[in-house]
Amino acid sequence: xxxxxxxxxxxxxxxxxxxxxxxxxxxxxxxxxxxxxxxxxxxxxxxxxxxxxxxxxxxxxxxxxxxxxxxxxxxxxxxxxxxxxxxxxxxxxxxxxxxxxxxxxxxxxxxxxxxxxxxxxxxxxxxxxxxxxxxxxxxxxxxxxxxxxxxxxxxxxxxxxxxxxxxxxxxxxxxxxxxxxxxxxxxxxxxxxx
Amino acid sequence: xxxxxxxxxxxxxxxxxxxxxxxxxxxxxxxxxxxxxxxxxxxxxxxxxxxxxxxxxxxxxxxxxxxxxxxxxxxxxxxxxxxxxxxxxxxxxxxxxxxxxxxxxxxxxxxxxxxxxxxxxxxxxxxxxxxxxxxxxxxxxxxxxxxxxxxxxxxxxxxxxxxxxxxxxxxxxxxxxxxxxxxxxxxxxxxxxx
Numbered sequence: 001x002x003x004x005x006x007x008x009x010x011x012x013x014x015x016x017x018x019x020x021x022x023x024x025x026x027x028x029x030x031x032x033x034x035x036x037x038x039x040x041x042x043x044x045x046x047x048x049x050x051x052x053x054x055x056x057x058x059x060x061x062x063x064x065x066x067x068x069x070x071x072x073x074x075x076x077x078x079x080x081x082x083x084x085x086x087x088x089x090x091x092x093x094x095x096x097x098x099x100x101x102x103x104x105x106x107x108x109x110x111x112x113x114x115x116x117x118x119x120x121x122x123x124x125x126x127x128x129x130x131x132x133x134x135x136x137x138x139x140x141x142x143x144x145x146x147x148x149x150x151x152x153x154x155x156x157x158x159x160x161x162x163x164x165x166x167x168x169x170x171x172x173x174x175x176x177x178x179x180x181x182x183x184x185x186x187x188x189x190x191x192x193x194x
Numbered sequence: 195x196x197x198x199x200x201x202x203x204x205x206x207x208x209x210x211x212x213x214x215x216x217x218x219x220x221x222x223x224x225x226x227x228x229x230x231x232x233x234x235x236x237x238x239x240x241x242x243x244x245x246x247x248x249x250x251x252x253x254x255x256x257x258x259x260x261x262x263x264x265x266x267x268x269x270x271x272x273x274x275x276x277x278x279x280x281x282x283x284x285x286x287x288x289x290x291x292x293x294x295x296x297x298x299x300x301x302x303x304x305x306x307x308x309x310x311x312x313x314x315x316x317x318x319x320x321x322x323x324x325x326x327x328x329x330x331x332x333x334x335x336x337x338x339x340x341x342x343x344x345x346x347x348x349x350x351x352x353x354x355x356x357x358x359x360x361x362x363x364x365x366x367x368x369x370x371x372x373x374x375x376x377x378x379x380x381x382x383x384x385x386x387x388x
Contacts, residue, residue: 069302
């Protein structure tokens, strides 16, 4: 287990004509969509070079865990799934916004919906280490950020079915009744197609 | 009770020669202090006019609740303590940073330290509505923010003893073992002295 301070680092995703990730498809699930783009670039900063003519940019910051308990943290720690693995040539960027009804709930009620009713954490665990995941927070970076979270997933092309299964489970859950904007971008690492 | 979406708004505190709040004293409790200043200004934005020569600026954003349960939220809602009350001519700005040991704890352990062991929420409740409070988050606004939280309190001059009592209780708590930087600025509204 990693006992260092949870690192906070900013990543910005730029959608446009450039980037190492090729967009295979964009699925607009609910709320406003995002303009279609050919490629996605990832920058390790909260700002990007504006001269590149991005169609959109989305920024987020990693943070400490908000819901996970000790036993869950230990279970997650036993199945490490690092990003950047050579075989993980497919990725998904799924920006999500939750409704006012979610954010006005106190902590215990949000936790109850997320795990007791929706099995979000325990289900995600089943897909480790195949589906690597990183959560970026954006809700508190500005007074009107377009999304609350950017979720990023990486997996081998042969595991995309598993990722689809995981998403289908979550989208049918009680927790997803509080999602009011969601876009699903599927990406392939440039050069990874045979 | 207020069921609207928790507002996120940015406030920046500027310490220097200008501002409606006069600094009565600054107490450096642990970690690096802050330069002494005469006055504090409050801006409703994440940036301030740099030409004013602030000795320091501290920014934070309001957010959703991270620990409060439904029953606690209801109890807090029954004792509303708005900011800006005419009689509340005294204020305290207490910037706080918590240690890596705090931030690596999962949610259930942080909650257990904060309330089960330290009675942070239930003790604060006892001082409502005399001591109005607002919490600003700053930890995730940058990769190296100087503090994790800015806590702001307002009260009548006749209630400063109660505020001191509350702070003494918290500073003796288990939770405060995880505080590694804390500064306590006591302020008086300009013109409020007889």
